[in-house]
C-alpha cells in the first residue's frame with residue numbers, strides 16, 4: 001500500500017481522468033525506489049505474503065501467475081521461486097525497469113516477464129491460474145487499486161483460478177471525537193463576544209451595531225457549525241459506501257490464510 005499517494009481517478013481509479021493526471025496524482029510516488037523500499041521493509045506485509053506463497057506452493061507449482069501492480073517485482077519473484085512456470089508482472093510505472101533488473105539478477109528471467117503498463121490496458125497471451133496483488137490502501141480501499149484487480153480478474157483469470165488474497169475483511173466502529181461540542185463552544189463564545197462588542201461600540205463610539213447581530217450569528221454559525229456536520233456526514237457516507245462495496249464485491253478463490261492490509 002502507499003503512504004503518500006493521492007486517491008486519483010482514471011487507470012482503474014474510479015471516474016476517468018486523463019492519464020497524465022492519474023500519473024501525477026497517484027503513480028508517480030510508486031516510481032521511486034524509496035517508496036518501494038518502504039513497502040519492502042514492512043515486515044508484517046512481507047511476512048504475510050511470503051507465508052501465503054510459500055505455505056501454498058502447490059497453488060503456484062507449474063502455474064501461470066499474474067502479478068497486478070508488480071512494483072519492485074517481489075511477489076512475481078516469490079511466485080517464480082515457489083515453482084510457477086510463467087509469471088506476468090504488470091507494473092504501470094518505470095519501476096518496471098528496476099523489477100526487470102531484479103528478476104534478471106535473481107536468474108528468473110526465463111519465468112518472470114515484466115510488462116510496463118496499466119493492467120487495464122495490457123494484453124496477455126494467455127489466461128492465468130493465479131492472480132497475486134498487494135492492492136490494499138489505508139482503510140483497505142484507499143487508492144482504489146481494488147478496481148484494477150477486479151478488472152484483471154475478469155479479463156485474465158481462468159474460471160478455476162485463485163486470487164491472492166482471496167478475501168478481505170474490514171472492522172469499523174463509530175467514534176466520538178468531541179469535535180462537535182468544541183465547535184459549539186467556539187460558536188457560543190463568539191456570540192458572547194459579539195454582545196460585549198455591541199455594548200462597547202455604543203458606549204465608546206455612539207453607534208448601535210445591534211442590527212448586525214443576526215447576520216453575524218449566521219456567519220459564525222456557518223463557520224463553526226455547518227462545516228463540521230457536513231464533514232462528518234461526508235465521512236459517514238464514505239464509510240457506508242465502503243461497507244456496501246465490501247458486501248457487494250468479493251474476490252473469489254480458496255482461502256489461503258490471512259493477509260493484513
Ligand SMILES: C[S@@+](CC[C@H](N)C(=O)[O-])C[C@H]1O[C@@H](n2cnc3c(N)ncnc32)[C@H](O)[C@@H]1O
Nearest residue numbers: 001012030069070071091092117118119134148
Ligand atoms: C502497493 S504497491 C505493491 C508493489 C509490489 N507488488 C509489492 O508488493 O511490493 C502497488 C503497485 O501497483 C502499481 N499499480 C497500481 N495500479 C496499477 C494498474 N492499474 N496497473 C498496473 N500497475 C498498477 C503501482 O504503481 C505500485 O507499484
